[in-house]
Amino acid sequence: MAAAEVTTPKHPASGRTITVKVKRQRTPDAAAVTETFAIPYRPNMNITSVLGEIALNPTTTEGKGTTPIAYDANCLEEICGSCAMLINGKAMMACSALVDKLTGPDGNGAITLAPLSKFPVVRDLAVDRSVLFENLKRVKAWVPVDGTYDLGPAPRQFPQVQEQRYPLSNCISCTICMEVCPQFNDATGFVGAATIAQAKLFNMDPSGAVLKEERLRALAGGGGVQECSFAQNCVQACPKQLPLTEAISDMGRDVFVQQVKDFFRR
């Protein structure tokens, strides 16, 4: 019997190209320009691989040589939260945004890439999202650990509490909830859904609860939980499906109760 012929799988040689329009900015203060690239299509490409193709041959469709596009990325599997950008005008993660879902029903639509609009541009698609980390510091979004000695086993948690906390622990700090929130702007100083959700996560932790009152006071007043207008954009856009509006409601109630307690303690 003749041996079966072994063939090496190959990508279909479609000859198709993808048109990608990228909003670019060389420095934080430079004027933005749009450059257009034609990228050879491969099955299962995501936006990170498109940006990699541009880096291999940074030449625009007009034949002008340019520089590779600056953007943030690390894990390439929607865990680190660094690659958020506007893809066809929508805040998404570049590493999980698939080209086949972005080029329209005939596969010929252009893809547009731009930096998140509510954060200072560092360069091209890379933005400065340090405001999130300042907000997390404001609400002390951590479990205080004093010293490096062995603390022994952590306190037990009821399974019902674990089930509520686990989805909140999936936050990847991508800032998409802040980008899509109409209340996240300079006028309100709103801390945003991610920060409020993390405050709830740590308030429910048996060890983290020692800072519960401080977190609730940090979320009272200007920029706090009261700024939420329940547009619910955050919960729809979150790439990890965090129960953000539920967290904001719960924290709104807890902040109010804390304010009443503080009033009677005066």
Ligand code: FES
């Ligand atoms: S590279 Fe880490 S989330 Fe996209």
